[in-house]
Amino acid sequence: MPTSDKTILEVKNISVSFGGVKPVQDVSFKIAENSFTSVIGPNGAGKTSLFNLISGMNKVSSGEIIFNGEAIHSIHTHKIAQKGLIRTFQGAKIIKRLTVAENLMMAVQGNPGDNLSGFFRKKARREFEESARAEALRRLDQVGLSKFADEYAGILSGGQRKLLDLSRALMAKPSMLLLDEPFAGVNPTLVEKLLTVLAQLRKEHAMTFLLIEHDLETVMNISDRVIVMADGKIIADGLPNSIYENELVIDAYLGSRRKDA
Numbered sequence: 041m042p043t044s045d046k047t048i049l050e051v052k053n054i055s056v057s058f059g060g061v062k063p064v065q066d067v068s069f070k071i072a073e074n075s076f077t078s079v080i081g082p083n084g085a086g087k088t089s090l091f092n093l094i095s096g097m098n099k100v101s102s103g104e105i106i107f108n109g110e111a112i113h114s115i116h117t118h119k120i121a122q123k124g125l126i127r128t129f130q131g132a133k134i135i136k137r138l139t140v141a142e143n144l145m146m147a148v149q150g151n152p153g154d155n156l157s158g159f160f161r162k163k164a165r166r167e168f169e170e171s172a173r174a175e176a177l178r179r180l181d182q183v184g185l186s187k188f189a190d191e192y193a194g195i196l197s198g199g200q201r202k203l204l205d206l207s208r209a210l211m212a213k214p215s216m217l218l219l220d221e222p223f224a225g226v227n228p229t230l231v232e233k234l235l236t237v238l239a240q241l242r243k244e245h246a247m248t249f250l251l252i253e254h255d256l257e258t259v260m261n262i263s264d265r266v267i268v269m270a271d272g273k274i275i276a277d278g279l280p281n282s283i284y285e286n287e288l289v290i291d292a293y294l295g296s297r298r299k300d301a
């Protein structure tokens with residue numbers, strides 16, 4: 041259960057259209073601070089498109105997005121990130137020609153020592169880099185990637201790249217994280233470990249999570265709430281157990297799997 045009644049994110053009647061395609065249609069919901077909400081739905085339901093709108097990568101055709109009481113639907117994605125709302129990508133965005141640790145160190149902002157000169161400037165930069173590296177190593181350890189710290193990120197597998205992307209998002213110390221299928225291609229043991237890490241971050245840093253996942257079972261225990269999308273709309277929204285029993289969801293999404301089972 042969320043530990044706060046305060047709304048951190050509110051999405052009000054948002055829609056987006058690209059030519060004739062309408063990936064998100066009149067979607068509304070509120071997210072409580074320090075809650076864990078999962079968004080599920082079949083391929084093409086509009087889940088990633090929804091994240092593109094919230095994170096400012098695409099602009100809404102209509103509607104409003106409010107983060108911590110402030111409208112964010114017209115501002116640049118970097119500004120949104122600076123406010124503490126950070127996302128990860130379904131196809132993890134990493135820089136292959138940098139090392140794994142460097143990929144994370146890039147996420148730390150700042151120009152230390154700019155007002156200093158000579159020796160003091162160099163010293164400030166070195167200290168800044170050292171602390172960024174120490175933080176990067178801590179994050180890598182958290183997701184089991186520390187042994188790759190000084191390898192090129194290009195050698196990582198698909199699943200490992202997703203873990204690196206998650207670590208990168210955490211480097212920015214977000215108050216709210218949008219995770220787009222962070223577990224796809226990650227082996228089950230590590231998925232369990234990651235779920236523990238996310239639960240811990242929620243508890244210790246009061247973080248709020250909105251997570252896209254295909255498999256309801258995976259997020260059943262960690263989620264306070266599950267939102268189900270199909271064809272650009274929300275078709276169900278409630279406690280994980282209620283979603284499992286929801287006829288609309290079974291028809292739109294779980295049905296084909298149950299028939300296969």
Ligand SMILES: Nc1ncnc2c1ncn2[C@@H]1O[C@H](COP(=O)(O)OP(=O)(O)OP(=O)(O)O)[C@@H](O)[C@H]1O
Pocket residue numbers: 058061062063081082083084085086087088089090130
């Ligand atoms: N920029 C765009 N231009 C045109 N169509 C788009 C654009 N972005 C998304 N779409 C379309 O919107 C629909 C929803 O796509 P989206 O990627 O949001 O689905 P999803 O729920 O994330 O699917 P998946 O589970 O496969 O990741 C799809 O039909 C997609 O082709």
Ligand SMILES: [Mg+2]
Pocket residue numbers: 087088089130
């Ligand atoms: Mg997607």
